Amino acid sequence: MERATIDSYISGKSTHSPVKSEQSKNAKLDSSDVSVESNKIFPSSKWVKLNVGGKVYVTTLCTLVSKEPDSMLARMFSQDGMLPSEQDEQGAYLIDRSPHYFEPIINYLRHGQLIVDANVSLEGILEEARFFGQSTIYRSHAGTLSKL
Numbered sequence: 001m002e003r004a005t006i007d008s009y010i011s012g013k014s015t016h017s018p019v020k021s022e023q024s025k026n027a028k029l030d031s032s033d034v035s036v037e038s039n040k041i042f043p044s045s046k047w048v049k050l051n052v053g054g055k056v057y058v059t060t061l062c063t064l065v066s067k068e069p070d071s072m073l074a075r076m077f078s079q080d081g082m083l084p085s086e087q088d089e090q091g092a093y094l095i096d097r098s099p100h101y102f103e104p105i106i107n108y109l110r111h112g113q114l115i116v117d118a119n120v121s122l123e124g125i126l127e128e129a130r131f132f133g134q135s136t137i138y139r140s141h142a143g144t145l146s147k148l
Helices: 006-011 020-027 031-041 061-066 072-077 099-111 122-131 135-147
Strands: 047-052 055-060 093-095
Touching: 047 061, 047 099, 055 061, 055 099, 061 072, 061 099, 099 122, 122 135
Parallel strands: 047 093
Antiparallel strands: 047 055
């Protein structure tokens, strides 16, 4: 059974690998094979690691910049914005904030809904949203605090 390699597919060449052992080698793709090529086409699909208070989050650049392009997170990774923070040994960008309150914010950026678990303070999340420049979250939910 013939199978085109990922490099052939990306480059548009029609070279196939008829050797079965070669097929086994190519069956499991390394993410670096695809990311280098896809970043040329879709730079916002670049994966980014954030170390927030000791907890590592992996997300795309698009997630960080699309909903709030003027936010701190977006500016950290924009070409004309501020420089990213220092990185840990694994290459994750260090952010000295609480992961407890950051997680609902990153999930909001991913899917557009602020979901607050029972053990997480909305006030803490809104303070982090304000710090990170996530004005949509802050404006949309600040009134909820007065009702509690």
